[in-house]
Structures are given as structure tokens and as C-alpha cells.
Amino acid sequence: MRQTSRKKPPATAAAVLERAMKQMSEWPTTWQVDEPDLPYGEGLLTEFKPFVTHLITVEQLSASSINRHLGYLFLLGGELISQINYFDEKRRLSPAKLLDQSIDEEGGPLCRHVADYQQAHYDATCRKLYAFRHSRRPKSR
Numbered sequence: 001m002r003q004t005s006r007k008k009p010p011a012t013a014a015a016v017l018e019r020a021m022k023q024m025s026e027w028p029t030t031w032q033v034d035e036p037d038l039p040y041g042e043g044l045l046t047e048f049k050p051f052v053t054h055l056i057t058v059e060q061l062s063a064s065s066i067n068r069h070l071g072y073l074f075l076l077g078g079e080l081i082s083q084i085n086y087f088d089e090k091r092r093l094s095p096a097k098l099l100d101q102s103i104d105e106e107g108g109p110l111c112r113h114v115a116d117y118q119q120a121h122y123d124a125t126c127r128k129l130y131a132f133r134h135s136r137r138p139k140s141r
Helices: 013-025 027-031 037-057 063-086 095-102 116-135
Strands: none
Touching: 013 027, 013 037, 013 063, 027 037, 027 063, 037 063, 037 095, 037 116, 063 095, 063 116
16 A cells, blocks of 8 residues: 655745745844834835845745745844944934945844854855845946
8 A cells, every 4th residue: 555645745935935924024023122123123124025035936945045044134134223223323224225234245244143153154145135135226327
């Protein structure tokens, strides 16, 4: 008698995207230190969503890769919220502008919540986010 496999069928991109967006929706309250942090965190989330959508629907990364990038984006958002609480001048920047000033082709800001060997993985996510954002900018003439 042949046994049937009990493996779950692979999740569709739509299901993966829905799950990722649900997970991300909780981030701003987790990052929040003070009341003004919540709308700022929601603004960061608005900047992250197109990137996550791209990873899932265009690049079609594996679930483990998506989860890894989500984890590092969560840490990046937390670092940026910390920055606006330490430096008043950074709070005056829009979330998009602060994000653009914080990531580049080398990575992101130092993450205080990862071990030294994990910083390279965090920076890889920041570089990928930078490349994505940079590729979407209109070309100047």
C-alpha cells in the first residue's frame, strides 16, 4: 500500500505576501518608545512594503530567505526609531529620507541587536533594500 505524502503544498506568493504583511503590521507598535514613534514607524513600514512585495512576487525568494529579510528589516526599523529618539534632527526627516540616509551600497546602520557575525547578513538586507530603492528612482537627465 502506497502512503501519501503529508507535506503541505508550497504556499502561493499571495499567501506568503499576506502573511508577511500581517507580521509587519505589528512592527510599529513593537518599535514604539514614545507616542510620536507610532506614525513614524508606520511611515517606515510604508517604505518597506514595496521591497517585501518585490522579494516575494518578483524575486520569488524561498520562505527562509523571506523570513531572514523580514527579520533584518524589523531590526533596521528598530534602529531607525532609536535614532529619531536620540537625535531630534533625525525626527524632522521623513521616514523615506531617514531610510535613504541610513542605507547605502555598503549596508545599513550598526545594529546593536545582532552578534558581530550577523552584521554582515543584516547589511546584505540593507544593501538589497538600497539597490531596490535606488532602481526605482527616476533617472535624472
